[in-house]
Amino acid sequence: xxxxxxxxxxxxxxxxLIMAVAVMLYASFWRGPGASEAYAAPAPGAAPGARLxxxxxxxxxxxxxxxxxPAPVAAKPSDERDGGASRDPIDVAEAVDGGVPTxxxxxxxxSPFAVPNAKPPVKIKVGMLLNSIDDYDIKTGRYNxxxxxxxxxxxxxxxxxxxxxxxxxxxxxxxxxxxxxxxxRLRGDFxxxxxxxRYPFDSQELKIMVEDDFRGIDQVRFIVxxxxxxxxxxxxxxxxxxxxxxxxxxxxSYPDRFEHDDLIYGRYxxxxxxxxYATSAAFTVFVPAFVIxxxxxxxxxxxxxxxxxxxxxxxxxxxxxxxxxxxxxQELPATSYLTRxxxxxxxxxxxxxxxxxxxxxxxxxxxxxxxxxxxIARVVVPVxxxxxxxxxxxx
Amino acid sequence: xxxxxxxxxxxCTRLAAGVLLGLLLVPLLSACHxxxxxxxxxxxxxxxxxxxGQHGKAxxxxxxxxxxxVDCPGDVRRVVRGDKVLAACAGGLKVGEKVAAAIDFSYDxxxxxxxxxxxxxxxxxxxxxxxxxxxxxxxxxxRDLKASGVVVGVHCDKKREGELVEKCPWLRRL
Numbered sequence: 001x002x003x004x005x006x007x008x009x010x011x012x013x014x015x016x017l018i019m020a021v022a023v024m025l026y027a028s029f030w031r032g033p034g035a036s037e038a039y040a041a042p043a044p045g046a047a048p049g050a051r052l053x054x055x056x057x058x059x060x061x062x063x064x065x066x067x068x069x070p071a072p073v074a075a076k077p078s079d080e081r082d083g084g085a086s087r088d089p090i091d092v093a094e095a096v097d098g099g100v101p102t103x104x105x106x107x108x109x110x111s112p113f114a115v116p117n118a119k120p121p122v123k124i125k126v127g128m129l130l131n132s133i134d135d136y137d138i139k140t141g142r143y144n145x146x147x148x149x150x151x152x153x154x155x156x157x158x159x160x161x162x163x164x165x166x167x168x169x170x171x172x173x174x175x176x177x178x179x180x181x182x183x184x185r186l187r188g189d190f191x192x193x194x195x196x197x198r199y200p201f202d203s204q205e206l207k208i209m210v211e212d213d214f215r216g217i218d219q220v221r222f223i224v225x226x227x228x229x230x231x232x233x234x235x236x237x238x239x240x241x242x243x244x245x246x247x248x249x250x251x252x253s254y255p256d257r258f259e260h261d262d263l264i265y266g267r268y269x270x271x272x273x274x275x276x277y278a279t280s281a282a283f284t285v286f287v288p289a290f291v292i293x294x295x296x297x298x299x300x301x302x303x304x305x306x307x308x309x310x311x312x313x314x315x316x317x318x319x320x321x322x323x324x325x326x327x328x329x330q331e332l333p334a335t336s337y338l339t340r341x342x343x344x345x346x347x348x349x350x351x352x353x354x355x356x357x358x359x360x361x362x363x364x365x366x367x368x369x370x371x372x373x374x375x376i377a378r379v380v381v382p383v384x385x386x387x388x389x390x391x392x393x394x395x
Numbered sequence: 396x397x398x399x400x401x402x403x404x405x406x407c408t409r410l411a412a413g414v415l416l417g418l419l420l421v422p423l424l425s426a427c428h429x430x431x432x433x434x435x436x437x438x439x440x441x442x443x444x445x446x447x448g449q450h451g452k453a454x455x456x457x458x459x460x461x462x463x464x465v466d467c468p469g470d471v472r473r474v475v476r477g478d479k480v481l482a483a484c485a486g487g488l489k490v491g492e493k494v495a496a497a498i499d500f501s502y503d504x505x506x507x508x509x510x511x512x513x514x515x516x517x518x519x520x521x522x523x524x525x526x527x528x529x530x531x532x533x534x535x536x537x538r539d540l541k542a543s544g545v546v547v548g549v550h551c552d553k554k555r556e557g558e559l560v561e562k563c564p565w566l567r568r569l
Contacts, residue, residue, distance in 0.1 A: 224548040226537070231553070233474075233531040241554070248540055248548030275554075279569075 089115045100259045111263035114218050121221045124160075125152045126210065126268045127228030128247060133206060133237045133272065139333040142191045143206055147270075150228060151182040158220065161213040165267070166190050196332055199339040200281035203243055208270045216263035222249045224268070231272075240274035247271070285341050286393075288324055292317050293351045293385055300355065300378045304362055304370040314356045321348050340393075347392025351385040429509070431501035434565045438462040438496045438516070440488050441472070447479075458482035459529065460516070465493060467563040469536030469552075475513055476529040477521060484519035500565040511565035534559070534566060 093101030093112040100112060107116040127150035136143040145167075151160060156179035162172050169188030176183040192207045212220055229247040251266045299313030325345045332339065338346075358377035362370045440462055447456030456479045464471040477485070488494060497515035502508075513521050523530055534555060540548040560567045 226549040229549055229551070230533075233533065243554055244550060244552045245535075246540060246548065246550045248542070250542070250547060 089113055092116060102260045109216065109218060109263045110260035111216070112260075113214065114216055114263045118218045121217055121219055122153050122155055122157045123221050123223050124157055125223050125225040125228075126150070126247070126249070127152070127225035128208070128270045129228070129230050129232055130208075130235065130245070130270070130272060131232045132235065133274075136204075136206070136237065136240075136274075138194050138196075138204070138331070140191065141194045141333075142189060144187065144189055145206075145208055146187045147185075147208065149184045149186055149210065150225070152225065153180050156180055157182075158215060160215075160220070163211045163213040164188065164190070165209045165211055166192065166207055167209075194333065196335055196339045197337055199332065199341050200276060200285040201278060201340060203273055203275040204240075206272045206274060210268040210270075211265060215265075217251050217266045218263070220266060221251070222266045222268040224249050229270070237272075237274050239276070239280070241277055243273040243275045245270070245272050285328065286344065289321075289344050289348050290389070292321050292324070293348055293389060296352050296355050297382055297385060300358070300381050304374050307359070307362065310362075311356075311359045314352050314359070318349075318352050321345065321352060343395060344389075344392045347389045350388045350392075354381050354384050354388070428502040429500075431499065433514070434498045434500055434511075434563075436467075436496050436498060436563070436565075437465050437493055438473075439465050439493045440490055443486075443488055443490060445482055445486055454479060455482040455486065458486055460485070460488070462496075462516075464496075464563060467566065468558050469534070471532070471534050471559075471563065471566065473513065473532045474530060475516075475521070475523055476527050477523065481516075481519060481521060485516055488517060498565040500567075508568045510568075 089103075090101060090112040093103050093116075095101040096104070102110040102112060103114060103116040104110075105116055107114060107118075127148075129148040131146040131148070134144040134146070149162075151157065160182065162169075162184070167188050167190030169186045172184060172186065174182050174184050190206070190208055192205055194202075194204050196202055210222070224247045226247075229245065231242065231245060235242065247268070247270050249266065249268050251264050253262065253264045296314050296317040299310050302310035302313060304310075325348075328341050328345070358373070358381050361377065362373050365373055440460055442459075442461040444459045445455035445457065446459065448454055457476060458481055459474065459476045461472060461474045464473070494517040495515070496513060496517075498511045499514045500509065500511045503510045513523065515521055535551040535553055536559060537549055537551040539546045540550045555566050555568055
């Protein structure tokens with residue numbers, strides 16, 4: 001004899017369905033208070049691209065947004081190449097009709113911060129040895145870096161005031177400070193926006209950007225020292241493996257801050273790419289998800305005669321999936337997209353829902369047809385689960 | 396229940412059992428590791444330093460070599476520090492010299508990864524102290540980084556995969 005489900009069983013089913021829908025909506029649309037990208041919002045009042053004054057007399061600059069670093073601070077340089085005796089570029093610029101002083105001669109740049117009729121720029125080879133990366137927080141994209149930075153040139157370089165657009169360092173006191181060679185041991189906090197689309201198989205790029213605080217490419221040009229772009233021996237980033245490192249020298253203009261703001265500035269960028277260990281990622285995210293689906297699938301083998309057992313098979317697994325997904329989300333920042341783990345969990349919810357639907361189907365049909373539904377569900381649901389989970393893993 | 400549905404049920408039960416068995420076999424298979432073996436290769440001596448020996452009056456007590464594996468793609472270097480036995484045997488190796496080397500490749504169960512130990516350098520047997528911090532290896536395959544057709548920097552792959560481990564299998568770690 002086939003038994004009809006009890007009221008308690010039905011209420012558990014309904015509660016489980018509500019939870020599943022709530023979690024799916026939660027996972028799909030809610031990703032934190034008001035943030036749409038995987039990056040901390042700028043501090044209130046900080047306008048994109050806003051110029052920031054040096055943080056200290058050592059000439060530190062802190063960016064509000066790494067992708068939109070501040071333009072170099074145009075402080076008054078004291079040029080060591082001419083002993084500081086010459087006037088500052090802005091002092092020789094003329095403001096004929098008032099307003100912004102400009103260089104009117106054959107100078108390549110009109111900006112008052114460019115040196116008129118400047119000598120060829122000093123080419124500075126930049127070397128970087130990264131000692132360690134500590135306290136990497138994937139939620140904020142912040143990390144602490146300890147590194148050596150060397151600056152080498154063939155001719156005496158002007159006074160260099162280092163600035164770090166995507167972070168700040170504790171001190172910029174050099175270990176060696178000669179006119180053609182400078183060496184710094186630096187430690188500071190930096191940030192790079194995490195890309196979590198492939199989480200838990202994600203890789204992150206941790207950058208250290210270096211600029212001269214006020215000199216444009218008319219005075220200094222950074223060149224990557226290929227032989228001295230390295231990681232310290234025994235370099236480790238806990239929980240991550242190093243995929244590659246990269247160093248590039250770029251020059252770029254900034255949005256105009258004033259009339260004739262045409263000076264181009266150089267930047268050195270060191271990038272360390274870290275990948276999460278695939279085995280670890282698979283065991284911590286994928287295996288639990290698949291175990292939840294597999295155990296829920298066992299309910300397909302419970303015959304209609306034990307409808308209560310069958311109907312309750314999915315609920316604990318749904319609760320497990322909800323808790324597991326919630327725990328995963330706690331590790332990540334707000335994103336405007338679904339991570340691979342989110343897609344996997346959506347696959348889990350759909351798989352569990354399919355199992356529940358098959359059980360409800362049995363409730364709805366005549367008792368004599370429940371055997372047919374049982375046989376159909378036992379074949380169709382596992383097949384659909386395979387399709388759904390495969391799609392969740394691949395898409 | 397009909398005979399057909401009973402057969403289907405039996406079939407599905409077998410299938411489920413097979414899937415479960417397969418899942419159980421995965422960790423067992425992953426516990427299998429490549430057998431230990433020896434690889435012969437060549438290294439170029441980049442630097443050679445002896446230490447101790449009291450200004451040449453006695454035999455040096457330590458020797459340190461920096462070497463580059465010439466048969467491997469990219470830049471694969473190893474710094475090894477040996478005892479007085481190695482110093483006495485290999486002390487005559489000159490910078491720039493290319494010599495034969497042998498690597499014992501095996502799985503280290505304690506560290507749960509593979510390792511490649513230098514066991515022969517030229518004609519000398521090498522037995523390195525595993526607790527010696529001076530020994531290390533750097534592996535990278537670098538290329539110029541271009542933007543708009545202009546070289547703007549350098550890109551160095553640090554992962555041990557592809558052509559690197561095909562030509563130099565002892566560099567594999569996982």
